[in-house]
Amino acid sequence: MINLIRIILLFSFIYANDIKYKHNYNLESMTLKDKIAQMIMVRINGEFYNDEHWRKKKVTSLIQNYNIGGIISYTGSVHGTYYNLKEFQELSEIPLFIAADYERGVGQFIDGTLFPSNMAVSASGNPENAFKQGEITAIEAKAVGINMIFAPVLDINNNLDNPIINFRSYGDNPDIVTKYSLPYIKGIQSQNIIACGKHFPGHGDTNTDSHTSLPIINKTIEELFNNELIPFKNACDNKVRSVMVAHILFPELDSDNPATLSKKITTGILREKWGYKGLIITDALEMGALTSHTWHGEAAVKAIEAGADIILLPIDVEIAINSIYNAVLENRISEKRIDESVNRIILEKERMKLFDNNIHNWSHIEKNVKIRKHTKIAQKIANESITLVKDKHNLIPLDVKKNKNITHIMLSMDDGVKSRFKSYARDINKTHGNVQEIVVNNELSALGIKDILKKVKKSDLVLISMLVRIKMDKGISTIDLSHDELITKISKMGIPIIGVSFGSPYLPNYKNLDTYICTYGYGSVSLRSASSAIFGRINISGKLPVTLNDKYKNGYGLEVKRISSVFNENQDVNFSNTKEMIYKAINDSIFPGAQVFISKGNSILLNEGFGKISNDKNSEDVTRSTIYDTASLTKVLSTTPVVMKLIEKNKLSLNFPLKDFYPSYNTNDKKNVTIRHLLTHSSGLKSHIAYYDIPGIDRDAIINDIINQDLEYKPDSKTKYSDLGMILLLDIIENVTGSKLDELSNKYFYNPLGMHNTMFNPEDNFIDKIAPTERDRYFRHKLLRGIVHDENAYILGGVSGHAGLFSNASNIGIFCKMLLDGGYYLGTRYFNSEIIDSFTVRKNIPKNSDRALGWDTPSEIGSTAGDYFSNNSYGHLGFTGTSVWSDPVNDIIVVLLTNRVYPTRNKKDIQKKMYNFRRNFHNEVMKQILGA
Structure with missing residues (x-):
C-alpha cells in the first residue's frame, strides 16, 4: 500500500x-x-x-x-x-x-x-x-x-x-x-x-x-x-x-x-x-x-x-x-x-x-453540536428574516380578541404538509384557542374549493400557510394554480386573509392577500419565527432580497415592533431525569401527583402533569389543566402585586406607617412599622395564630386581635415569616380601594392575562379540575377540594392576603413571565419595570435577610430553590407543596404544584422529604437548562 x-x-x-x-x-x-x-x-x-x-x-x-x-x-x-x-x-x-x-x-x-x-x-x-x-x-x-x-x-x-x-x-x-x-x-x-x-x-x-x-x-x-x-x-x-x-x-x-x-x-x-x-x-x-x-x-x-x-x-x-x-x-x-x-x-x-x-x-x-448558544443564534437569524410584504388592514400582530374564530388553511402539493406544520399549527391553535384547521395537499377541484368556502364562511379571519418546497425533482417554484383560485374566492367573500409563505416567496399574485409574510423556508426555526411574528412575539424587520413584482421590490418590507411575549413550545431540553425524579416522589408517597411548568425565554420547555390528583382508586390523572390550592403563593401572586399596583396608582406607599390605618399602632414600639415591614416579614408580628380554634370568631375580630398583638421583636431587628402581616395587608388593601382582594386581582391581572384557571373560592364548575388538598380531620371534617386548605383563610371567607388562591402551573407561568418581561405581556403594560425590580431584590431588612418585598430569594445555603438559580432570582413556597421560582438573569421560570398534604399533612417525615425533593428537583431542572 x-x-x-x-x-x-x-x-x-x-x-x-x-x-x-x-x-x-x-x-x-x-x-x-x-x-x-x-x-x-x-x-x-x-x-x-x-x-x-x-x-x-x-x-x-x-x-x-x-x-x-x-x-x-x-x-x-x-x-x-x-x-x-x-x-x-x-x-x-x-x-x-x-x-x-x-x-x-x-x-x-x-x-x-x-x-x-x-x-x-x-x-x-x-x-x-x-x-x-x-x-x-x-x-x-x-x-x-x-x-x-x-x-x-x-x-x-x-x-x-x-x-x-x-x-x-x-x-x-x-x-x-x-x-x-x-x-x-x-x-x-x-x-x-x-x-x-x-x-x-x-x-x-x-x-x-x-x-x-x-x-x-x-x-x-x-x-x-x-x-x-x-x-x-x-x-x-x-x-x-x-x-x-x-x-x-x-x-x-x-x-x-x-x-x-x-x-x-x-x-x-x-x-x-x-x-x-x-x-x-x-x-x-x-x-x-x-x-x-x-x-x-x-x-x-x-x-x-x-x-x-x-x-x-x-x-x-x-x-x-x-x-x-x-x-x-x-x-x-x-x-x-x-x-x-x-x-x-x-x-x-x-x-x-x-x-x-x-x-x-x-x-x-x-x-x-446543537448547544443552546448555537440554536439561539439560529433562531435569532430566523426571527430577523421574517418579512412583512403587505399588511393592508394592520392584521399583524393578530388580535385574538377581535378575531375570535379563525380558519387555518395549510396549502401544499406536498403529502407531508401536515406533519411538517405540526408544531407551527399547534402553536397557532394553542395561542389563539379557537382555530379550525383545513389541510390541502393536492390539486383542488371546483367541488373541493366549494367545500372549503363553506367551512370558512363564519370565520373572522383566514390564515393561509403555503408550503412550497424546493427540492430535487420537485419542479415547481410557487403554489398550485387551484390553490391560488381558492385564495381568490375567499378574498371575494370579504374575509381578511393573512398569507404566509414557507419556502418560495413567489406567488402567482399577491392582490388577494390582505397580509403577506415571507419566511423563505420551512425548517423548525422558520416555523417558530412565523407564529411568533403572527402573534407579535418578535419584531418584524426583514427586507425582501428579491423582487416579487413591480410593487414589492428588492429591499422592501414593513416593520412591526414586538408587542407580545406569548410562549411557544420548545422540546430541546431533555427532562427525563427530572420526570423520573417526580415519579419516584409519587411512588414514595411524597405526593400523589404534580404539575410542572418550566420556561426559558419565550420557550416552554416543560408543561406537564404527573401522577394522579389523589391516591384514591380510579383517581384522575394530573393534566396541564389541573388546579391546585397554591397556599402561600397567594402572597406573591395576589397580595404583593396588588400592593405594587396600588403604589403605582399612588394609593399606597411602602413607607406608609400602619398607625395611619390603625390608631392602636400609634405607640412607641409600633409607630414606625410600615407596609415595607409587612412585606419583608420584619414587622415584629408573630408568625401564626390559630384563630380557627376560637369559637365564633369572625374577620373583624381577627383583624382587631392582630393589630392589638404585642410585637415579639423590634421591627427591623430580625426576619420572622408571618401570615399575620399578610392578613393585615389584605385589610389595608380593601380599606384603601373599597374593593375585595380577589376582585382587584381579577381586574388587574388574571382576566387581562388570560389566567382563567386562577381564582379564589372556585365555583362549582371548576371543582372537577381541582386536585383535592387534604382529608381534613381536624377542623372541617371533610375532603377539601375547591375549599381553601388554610384554616385562617377559611375563617376569612376563602380570600386572604396569606392564602386562598387556586391556580395551575401554566397560569402562574404567564404571571411570572409578565414580571420577567418587565411588566409587559401581550402588548399591555401591567407594571413599570422599576417597581418589579424594586420588589424582587433583597432588601437587607434586617441586614443579610433573604427577603425581598413579598417575595423570597434563594438563601446562600440549603435553599429549596437548589444551587443553580442566580442571586437575582425570586420565588416563594406554599405549605400544600407548591413553589415558584423566577430567574431574571437566565430568563427561567420553574413552577411546581403538588398536594403533598394529601391525604394528610401528618405523613411521616413529609417535611424533610419535601424539602429534599424540592432542592433536588430544582437542581436537576437548572442543570438541564443551563448545561451545568
Whole structure:
C-alpha cells in the first residue's frame, strides 16, 4: 500500500504550482489508479450500519480496494454519522475528504443546529448572521467528522420560476449574493473547513432542475460576467477553497458541453482568466442533466479534461476510474494533469491536519453540536428574516380578541404538509384557542374549493400557510394554480386573509392577500419565527432580497415592533431525569401527583402533569389543566402585586406607617412599622395564630386581635415569616380601594392575562379540575377540594392576603413571565419595570435577610430553590407543596404544584422529604437548562 510522507506547508495557502515540501514527497509512490481514486467522492448516509450492511460493505471496499479520496455524508443521526465517518477515516491510508451539503447547517441532515435558508439570512439585513451561520456550521460539522461543506450557493436567483435554487440563493442580484456569501465563507473557513462556492458559473436564471434534465442559459458573455459570475469571482478572490461546477449549458461560452465538461468554462475562466488555485469539484455525475446526454464513464473523463480536481458521485466508481485510467493510457489526459489535481487534494488534506489522525471523541460532539448558544443564534437569524410584504388592514400582530374564530388553511402539493406544520399549527391553535384547521395537499377541484368556502364562511379571519418546497425533482417554484383560485374566492367573500409563505416567496399574485409574510423556508426555526411574528412575539424587520413584482421590490418590507411575549413550545431540553425524579416522589408517597411548568425565554420547555390528583382508586390523572390550592403563593401572586399596583396608582406607599390605618399602632414600639415591614416579614408580628380554634370568631375580630398583638421583636431587628402581616395587608388593601382582594386581582391581572384557571373560592364548575388538598380531620371534617386548605383563610371567607388562591402551573407561568418581561405581556403594560425590580431584590431588612418585598430569594445555603438559580432570582413556597421560582438573569421560570398534604399533612417525615425533593428537583431542572 501507499507509504505517504507528510506534507507541511510553508505558508498559509499554497497551490500545485507553488508546492514546497519539508520532506520529499513522490507521487510516483502512488499508482495511477490510486491517484485517480483520490479524485473520487462517493455517498454514505448517516445511519447506523452493522458490519453486514451492504452500504457499509460497499464503501469499505471502495476505501480499501480503490483508495478513493472522499465520501459525502447525507441524512441520518448524529451517532450514525459520527461512527460511520470515524470508522471510514480510520480505514483509509490517505485521510478522506468528508463532505456534506450543510447549506442550512448540520441540522439540515442530522440532529444539529438548523439555520434558515440563505434567502432568509440576507432578508435579515445583517451579514454578520451569515458569518455566524458559517462558523457554527463548521464547528458542528467538524465535531461529527466533516471537513468539507458544499456551501454557500453563489447562484443569483434572477428567474422567478427556478425550481431548484430559489430560496437557496441569497438574492436576485450579485451585490446581495456577494455581501452574504463572503462572510459565510469566512465563517466556514475560520474553522479550517473547506467551503465550496456553487454552482459555477450560475444556476439561477433557469426554470430547469439539473437533477432531472440539462438547463440551458442563453446569456451573452458580457451578461454572464456582469451578473452571474460576479459572486464566484469575488469568492475566488477571497480564497474560497473550492468551487463546484454545474451541469448547465451556456451556449455563448461553450455550445457543445455543459460547464462541468467544458474546458473553456472550467479551466478557461477559473484557472486561466481568474488564476484560481483552489479545488474544482463537479456537481454529482449521477444527475439527470449529464446522464441523459453522456455515458457516465465518458462524463468522468470529460470532467477531468475540463479541469475538475474532484468528481462527485459517479454512477459506477470502477467504471469512472477505469475510464479515466484508459484516457491517460491513450494520451487523452496526461498523467501530469492527474498529478496537478492530486497535489491540490493532498495539500488541502495536509492543510486541514487530516494526517494527524485528530478525530474528536464523542464528548466533543456533546459539547459542540446543537448547544443552546448555537440554536439561539439560529433562531435569532430566523426571527430577523421574517418579512412583512403587505399588511393592508394592520392584521399583524393578530388580535385574538377581535378575531375570535379563525380558519387555518395549510396549502401544499406536498403529502407531508401536515406533519411538517405540526408544531407551527399547534402553536397557532394553542395561542389563539379557537382555530379550525383545513389541510390541502393536492390539486383542488371546483367541488373541493366549494367545500372549503363553506367551512370558512363564519370565520373572522383566514390564515393561509403555503408550503412550497424546493427540492430535487420537485419542479415547481410557487403554489398550485387551484390553490391560488381558492385564495381568490375567499378574498371575494370579504374575509381578511393573512398569507404566509414557507419556502418560495413567489406567488402567482399577491392582490388577494390582505397580509403577506415571507419566511423563505420551512425548517423548525422558520416555523417558530412565523407564529411568533403572527402573534407579535418578535419584531418584524426583514427586507425582501428579491423582487416579487413591480410593487414589492428588492429591499422592501414593513416593520412591526414586538408587542407580545406569548410562549411557544420548545422540546430541546431533555427532562427525563427530572420526570423520573417526580415519579419516584409519587411512588414514595411524597405526593400523589404534580404539575410542572418550566420556561426559558419565550420557550416552554416543560408543561406537564404527573401522577394522579389523589391516591384514591380510579383517581384522575394530573393534566396541564389541573388546579391546585397554591397556599402561600397567594402572597406573591395576589397580595404583593396588588400592593405594587396600588403604589403605582399612588394609593399606597411602602413607607406608609400602619398607625395611619390603625390608631392602636400609634405607640412607641409600633409607630414606625410600615407596609415595607409587612412585606419583608420584619414587622415584629408573630408568625401564626390559630384563630380557627376560637369559637365564633369572625374577620373583624381577627383583624382587631392582630393589630392589638404585642410585637415579639423590634421591627427591623430580625426576619420572622408571618401570615399575620399578610392578613393585615389584605385589610389595608380593601380599606384603601373599597374593593375585595380577589376582585382587584381579577381586574388587574388574571382576566387581562388570560389566567382563567386562577381564582379564589372556585365555583362549582371548576371543582372537577381541582386536585383535592387534604382529608381534613381536624377542623372541617371533610375532603377539601375547591375549599381553601388554610384554616385562617377559611375563617376569612376563602380570600386572604396569606392564602386562598387556586391556580395551575401554566397560569402562574404567564404571571411570572409578565414580571420577567418587565411588566409587559401581550402588548399591555401591567407594571413599570422599576417597581418589579424594586420588589424582587433583597432588601437587607434586617441586614443579610433573604427577603425581598413579598417575595423570597434563594438563601446562600440549603435553599429549596437548589444551587443553580442566580442571586437575582425570586420565588416563594406554599405549605400544600407548591413553589415558584423566577430567574431574571437566565430568563427561567420553574413552577411546581403538588398536594403533598394529601391525604394528610401528618405523613411521616413529609417535611424533610419535601424539602429534599424540592432542592433536588430544582437542581436537576437548572442543570438541564443551563448545561451545568
